[in-house]
Amino acid sequence: MDDLALVSVSWWLLLSHGFGVVLAALAGWRHGIRAGLTVAAAAPLATTIWAVERLASGAEPETVELVWVGGLDLVLRFQTDAVALLMTVLVSGIGVLVFAYATAYFGPDAAGRSRFPATLLAFSTSMLGLVLADSIWTLFVFWELTSITSFLLVGYKSTSDVVMDAARRALMITAGGGLVLLVGLLVLADVTGTSVISDFGAVDGAAASIAAALIMVGAATKSAQIPFHVWLPGAMEAPTPVSAYLHSATMVKAGVFIIAVLGPVFAGNDVWMALGLAFGISSMLWGAVGALRHDDAKLILAWSTVSQLGLLVTLLSLGTAKGVFAGISILLAHALFKAALFIVVGEVDVRTGTRKVSELGGLARKMPIAAAVAVAAGASMAGVPPLLGFAAKEAAVEAALELDGTLFAVAGVSVIVGAVLTVAYTTRLLIGLLGPGPDVAVAPSRPLLAIPSVVLAAAGLVGYVFLGQINAMVVPAAVELDTKAEVYELYRWPGLTVGLAVSLIVIAAGIVLGLVVARRTMAVPKPVGADFADRLLDAIPIGSRMIIGRIQHGSLPIYLATMAAVVSLAALSMALRVSSDRIVVWDEPTQALLVAVIVAAAVAGVFVGSRLGAALILGAVGICVSGVYILHGAPDLALTQLLVETVVVVGFVLGLGHLARRFPDSPDTWRTIRMVVSLAVGVGVAGALAVAGAQPVGRPPIGELARAAVEEGGGENVVNVILTDVRGLDTLGEITVLVVVSIGIVALANVRRSEVTT
Amino acid sequence: MIRHLSPMTRISVKLVTPPALLVGVYLLFAGHNNPGGGFAAGLVFGAVLILRTLAEVQEPRHAREIVAFGLFAAVAVAIAPALAGGVLFDQVIGEIEVPVLGKVKGGTALPFDIAVAAIVVGLVVALLDGLAASGGIRSHHRLEHDE
Known part of the structure; x- marks a missing residue:
């Protein structure tokens, strides 16, 4: 297996990410943040090229395994199927653009010059490991790494309390969800009898439903589904490159990714589907409502992300091939347009000094490039042709229309209503930024700031023109999750179908709604459960301080008594198995003599009142024990014992110098407790040793x-x-x-x- | 604490130091073939240090440096063979001709034993330092201050 690891490119790419983290830190430290970011971009760039090449050539999936503890299934296992490669293109490709953008975003003297590039690349590495993982343990490790690295990235401005609260909240929810996911994966591994994801077959039964529920909840925390979405709007305190990368293209997609990958395993499981639809539909609709009402453009995008993630979770939970296909398509389209929009809003923020839609306007003339990007990316988000978002949204509408019965009434209608709301908040955002409004001063542009967003927005258009290439990426991925998806493809123009009619109605209705609410100030919704999350965030340190205060009381005698009591419990249980006929009294009489001295000294040690006397008696016991070792022919042990006793006795003499000469009197209860514990330890350990010696294995x-x-x-x-x-x-x-x-x-x-x- | 330190104690501790150190060094080198080794040697050195501290001949110092040296040396011995293409802790044994002593055989176990001894000594120094900090030992500094 190790040989396999050495020849595989994916393994080397992951390793090069690891080295890249160190190099980026060094480069950032020596030559500033821009150098660090440039160095950091190298590994993702190589990975993107590799993944695109593999996808284009349709190479067979390869598997890499590095066994650590084989018996415990502790392996690092990666594979490169179509879903993994598609996600790799997103993670690494958008990664490269974000690194490029960040070099322009940060001034040459920005803080965290060594830390930021290294952490951003470490995040990218974790994400890459996550999407390539083929063992649930590998997947979990990288899942947790994304939580930790994203905590560090959100908390980039570590001096601000608001920022640190947001980072902590994100960590609390995603790491807590990670624990739920871990339990779910454990149950799943138990049900399926394997930890290799590609070996999973469909499962059913009560245990499978428990696993389904736990994994779905874990995924929902990461993908900011209601009611766990609290952390996402707060995470907008992060610098724009982080938001554009983590909160559009990658980390929030981790939950969607795991739902997609494990979808086939839980196919037909009612719990999985019901929970997924509940999370998805509520997030899709409430997220869209939030996006419609916010004033801060970045928060609009955050809430829109909650909504879009809800749409993805809904589509993937439908259990239909068309749903999976539409989900994968929107996953791709969303990563492109949302990253572009985040970057545009970041640029607006930098150049005008505000992100409030109510204070902005007329940017179409003043920031023509950003405006063009915003229109292209926004239109893709709304599902307007001729853009990739249109083709993907068309697939989603088709998937919704194909449902029947209650499922259509609940999920199908919700997807269509969600689409209307999406068009509406996009219209409102674009009018707010570009339409007539307050006159704002605009700082001169920095071209590098714009290039990555232009690339991302153009990708939406290019993807629509070369839809065949997009199909070549999306269809194999969808087929891997559901073989029935092979009949589907994205259409540039679907023809005069019901789906198209619905889409056009959606766009029209959305624009009307958007125009109605544009420029209107509305009460901003608070994320559901925000207060609870904040209270929990406060309660955790208080609670842990309380528990630690109880356990770590600082009393040495009680610590010792506790430890001794636990030891005696373990030893006594073993000592009960002692059988008298296997005990040899002595090998030679000299031993009896030594033991007599030991016993006498030990008894004396109990009754002696002077501290120094007790120490010396303990030393005598130890030295006699080393004599026993010599009789048994263990000179090394005896020597060591003798030396330890010497050092301990001399140490006692030194240490006892500043204590009272005699032991203090203690209350009777405490004295009784100590006597009981001491007796139990003595009897227990002696018995356990007799048992162990009498029954060699x-x-x-x-x-x-x-x-x-x-x-x-x-x-x-x-x-x-x-x-x-x-x-x-x-x-x-x-x-x-x-x-x-x-x-x-x-x-x-x-x-x-x-x-x-x- | 010995309040009125007798000159006898001080002088005998000073007298005992060189032979005790010699015993420690012997244990260090003998360990590979006879009873002894890094841990035992470290304990002997440690005992000497405690005695000298007790007799106020010496102050415990540089615990961190000693411990750091020991850990670095141990790790170096551990991974050096791996870097040279072998496995961790692969023993390298060589023989050299030394003018007075004749043929001396040595392996990488010796530096590892030295590292272990250093860490044990470091731990003892740290303990003494801790005692001194909590007022268990009169330091020279405080003695001068008192007088």
Whole structure:
């Protein structure tokens, strides 16, 4: 399998993304944010070219697997089917344009010069890994990585409280949804008996329904469906490149992507369909209403994204081949026009100083390029020919009309109403930006700012002209999710069908509605559940502080007693299995002598009242134990024990210096508790050791180890060779623990010193 | 804390230091074929340090540096063979002729043992430092201040 990994291009592309993150950070640090972004764009650019080439040549899907722990199914597994490649083109292609845009958006001295390019590329990497993943564990890891990197990106301006609240809210909801998704994936893996996505067959039964519900909820949090959409409008605090990338083309599509990919698995599952339609339809309609009422152009786009994602979730949950086909088409079209619109609004913001539709107007003359882009992208969003959005929206309308019965009454009608509202808010946005209105001063343009949006908007037009190429991308992807989708394709002009008639009515009705509400100030809707989310956001740190306060009370004796009690419970359960006939009293009488001393010292240790005395007695016990080791022929162990005892006793002498000479008196209850716990630990551990010694499992590997020690380790002390060579990695782990402890102690000491001095 | 530190304590600690260190070094080198090793050596060095701190001959210092050196050395020994195309912790053994000692055989286990010893010493120093910070040890600085 490793060999396979080495020859696969997709593997190298993912790796190059990883290196790119480091290089981008370095370049940004040395030469400023623009250099960092330029370096960061290299890997996505190569990936785009690769994916487009593979799609065009219709190459067979390839699979790459890197096994970590095979027995636990912990593998990194990627595959390149048509859906994955289509998503790759979106993620990496739009990524390149966003990196280009960001170089113009940020001034050369912008903050976060090293952090921002690296984080943006890290996000792009996570997204790429997500869409290429073929194991649900791989998918989940990258899913969580997108949550974390997007948190960092939304919180770019980390000095602002508003921004940090928005970032935290996004993290809380998407990471919380990630946990729900994880449980769903666990159940699914249990039901199907595999973690490989391409091996999944259709599942049914109660467990499958539970998995369906959990996965759908997880997907809905990421794709900002009602009631989890709270975070998306807030995330608009992010810089424009981040919004254009994360909140249009990529991250919010992750949920849609997982619904699409797992759709075939849950085909015919009522829970899956009902939840998907509930999320999708409510988000589609409420999102559109929100977009219709907002004044801030960026928030209009955010709410419109909620609505469009709702449309995608609805189409993919219909369970029809036409729905899947329309969903994939709109997925592609939406990524193009929404990214372009975000960039235009960003440019308007930079050049006029405001994003409020009520304060803007007349930009058609003052910003002709941006205006053209806005019209082209907006028209594509509204589904007006001759643009890609029209062909895709036409497929959605067809998918809605083909339904019958209740499904048509609920989903079909909603899709059509949603389309009307989409045309309406697009009209309102365009009139607000371009139509007559307040005169605003416009700063001179920066051409680089416009180029990426021109490319994206033009892609909508070019895609319509070369619809055959788009079909070549969309149809295989749809077929992969539903084989019946092969009969469909996008049409430049569908002919005089009912669908076209409906589309034209939709556009007309939408424009009328848009004209009616244009330039009208309306109460801005609050996202459903916003207050609850904010309260939760406040409650989490308070709650965790409370719990930590209870658990970490800071009393050392209670910590010790707790640990000892837990140990005794584990040991006692084992000690109960002790059988007297297998116990050997002693091998030689000397042992009895040593043990007598040990017991006597231990008993004395309980009754001695002086702290120093207790420490010395403990040392005596330890030294006698090392004597027992010597009798058993373990000089290494004995030496170590002896040295540890020495250090501990000397340490006690030093440490006890600033404590009272005698133990303090303690209340009787506490004394009783300690006695019970001590007895339990003593009896339990002794019993457990007797059981363990009396029932050896397997043969001791000493012969093999001794041979390996001399031949491979070159040493005759087997113990030492085991520590430094055979199990060297274990030792490394152990000494790393010591290092961590040391650092902790030094840090505590420093805190203490600063407390003393202040 | 020993309030009235006797000159005897100080002098005997100072006297004991060189032979104790020698024992530690012996354990470090002997470890590969006889009882001993990095951990044992580190403990001996640690015990010496505690005694010297106790006798106020020395102050615990540079825990972080010692620990950092140890961890870097350990990781270097671990991954060096892998970088050279082998597996982690692949043992490299060589023999060299040293003028006085004659033929000396050594492997990469030795630097690893040294790293382990350094980390153990670092931990002891950190502990002593922690005690000093919480007022367990009189530091030289405070002694001068008192007088």
